[in-house]
Amino acid sequence: MKSAVLVFPGSNCDRDLAVAIREVTGRDPAMVWHRDSELPVGTDFVAIPGGFSYGDYLRSGAMAARSPIMRAVGDAAARGVPVLGICNGFQVLTEAGLLPGALMRNAGLHFVCRPVALRVENSQSIFTNGYAAGEQITIPVAHHDGNYQADPETLDRLEGDGRVAFRYMGPVNGSARNIAGILNVSGNVLGMMPHPERALEAAHGNTEGRRLFEGLLDAVA
């Protein structure tokens, strides 16, 4: 698998994500700077890391979503290349219009930083095939703007089409229907607030994020 990790000014999980990808795929991802306008030739997985791109100016992910590299990511996504956005990456994907809805300030106003219980709602996608449907896993979250909102019709469509990938087991940030991660229509773009790259090795205290990367590797390779 030939992976690319995007790097924006203010990204801070890009190296964690690179380590996770190397651990699982055995290959270093290309680190792609936001001002580049092309992904490396042959890229078959794009990961958008967490952090505070552009200092969260205007809205979280708003500036990053309009950076040159995101046009290339949009083209790649349209060709079916898997794109995973974690935390700020999820915010970037919604701002870029690659996923519906928006991520707003947490309802409780607090920055939430703790392991949270999630239910795997869709185990059929290229990202979630390593899990069983309905399985409960624990993955850390660390965010201030994770409150997922969309209009009721969009939420119904997401639910009806099996595009809710992960759901919090209880309220975390005020997200509509406790949504923690969603897929695009074609199932090749996943945005999620929890950080699977932070639950990869025994030293993390939990390795339940590892199967996301392993499942993707299986699906792509």
Next chain:
Amino acid sequence: MKARVFVTLKPGVLDPQGKAIHHALEGLGFSGVSDVRAGKLIELDLADGTSDEDIEAMCRKLLANTVIENFKIEKQAA
């Protein structure tokens, strides 16, 4: 030419920031505030003759996230 763009949360969208400001006002002893909603004011200094369509496109493409926000453009004389 100058234009001011007011970006506000759509009605019905929860505004935690406005809620916190509301609580703080109550904490300061101000009574009679029934609700607070926070938004943004963006001032644009524009070339003369910039079309209304262009300003509106700026709002739609970047300044506001129309999933959750409304915007209002107020043009000012130079």
